[in-house]
Amino acid sequence: EAGVTQFPSHSVIEKGQTVTLRCDPISGHDNLYWYRRVMGKEIKFLLHFVKESKQDESGMPNNRFLAERTGGTYSTLKVQPAELEDSGVYFCASSQESISYNEQFFGPGTRLTVL
Amino acid sequence: RKEVEQDPGPFNVPEGATVAFNCTYSNSASQSFFWYRQDCRKEPKLLMSVYSSGNEDGRFTAQLNRASQYISLLIRDSKLSDSATYLCVVNPPRIKAAGNKLTFGGGTRVLVKP
Numbered sequence: 001e002a003g004v005t006q007f008p009s010h011s012v013i014e015k016g017q018t019v020t021l022r023c024d025p026i027s028g029h030d031n032l033y034w035y036r037r038v039m040g041k042e043i044k045f046l047l048h049f050v051k052e053s054k055q056d057e058s059g060m061p062n063n064r065f066l067a068e069r070t071g072g073t074y075s076t077l078k079v080q081p082a083e084l085e086d087s088g089v090y091f092c093a094s095s096q097e098s099i100s101y102n103e104q105f106f107g108p109g110t111r112l113t114v115l
Numbered sequence: 116r117k118e119v120e121q122d123p124g125p126f127n128v129p130e131g132a133t134v135a136f137n138c139t140y141s142n143s144a145s146q147s148f149f150w151y152r153q154d155c156r157k158e159p160k161l162l163m164s165v166y167s168s169g170n171e172d173g174r175f176t177a178q179l180n181r182a183s184q185y186i187s188l189l190i191r192d193s194k195l196s197d198s199a200t201y202l203c204v205v206n207p208p209r210i211k212a213a214g215n216k217l218t219f220g221g222g223t224r225v226l227v228k229p
Binding site: 031033035041042043044045048056059091095102103104106107108109 | 117119157158159160161202215216217218219220221222
C-alpha cells in the first residue's frame with residue numbers, strides 16, 4: 001500500500017513568490033494534517049482536515065497560508081506571498097477516521113527555502 | 116515554556132549499551148503520548164505509544180508518569196541502527212469531537228557508536 005506522498009520534495013523560491021505544496025494521503029484516510037518544522041524548532045501543527053472540511057486550523061500562522069482539500073482526497077497548501085521565515089520542512093500526515101487516536105502516517109515532507 | 120521539552124542531546128552511546136532519556140509536558144490534561152523516531156532528513160515514524168502502566172516493545176521500554184508529567188524511553192542493547200532523533204509527542208486535550216493534532220518536542224538525538 002502506498003504511503004503518504006508529497007510534492008515537490010524541495011522548493012526554492014524568492015521572497016514574495018507563491019508556492020503550492022501538495023499532499024496525497026493514504027487511500028481511505030479521512031484525516032489529513034499539515035505540520036511544519038522551521039529551522040531549529042520543533043515540528044508544529046498547522047491544520048487538520050476531516051474529508052474536505054477544515055476541522056482545526058488553529059496552527060496556521062497567518063492569512064498568507066491557504067490550505068484546501070477539494071473532494072476530500074489530496075490537499076494543497078499555498079503560501080502567498082512567501083516570506084523568509086516560511087522556510088522549513090512541511091510535513092503532511094494522514095490517519096483513519098476514529099473517535100480515538102489513530103496513528104498518523106507522515107509523508108517525506110517538502111523542504112521549502114525562501115530566499 | 117514549551118509544551119513538550121526534551122534534552123536535545125546528542126547522547127553518544129556505545130553499541131550494546133543502554134540509554135534512557137525523558138521528556139516533560141506542560142498540559143496535565145494531555146490524553147495520549149508517543150515516541151516517534153526520525154532519521155536524518157526523513158519523516159517521523161511512530162516508534163511506540165506510551166501507557167501509564169509502562170510498555171515494552173523488544174529492546175524499547177516506555178514509561179509515563181502523569182503525576183510528574185514526564186515520559187521516558189529506554190533503549191537496551193543499542194544497535195548502530197538506533198541512531199536517530201527520538202521525538203516525544205503528546206496528544207493534547209480535544210476541544211472538538213474529532214481532532215488528533217500532535218504536539219512535538221524538539222527531539223533527542225541518539226548516536227550509537229561501535
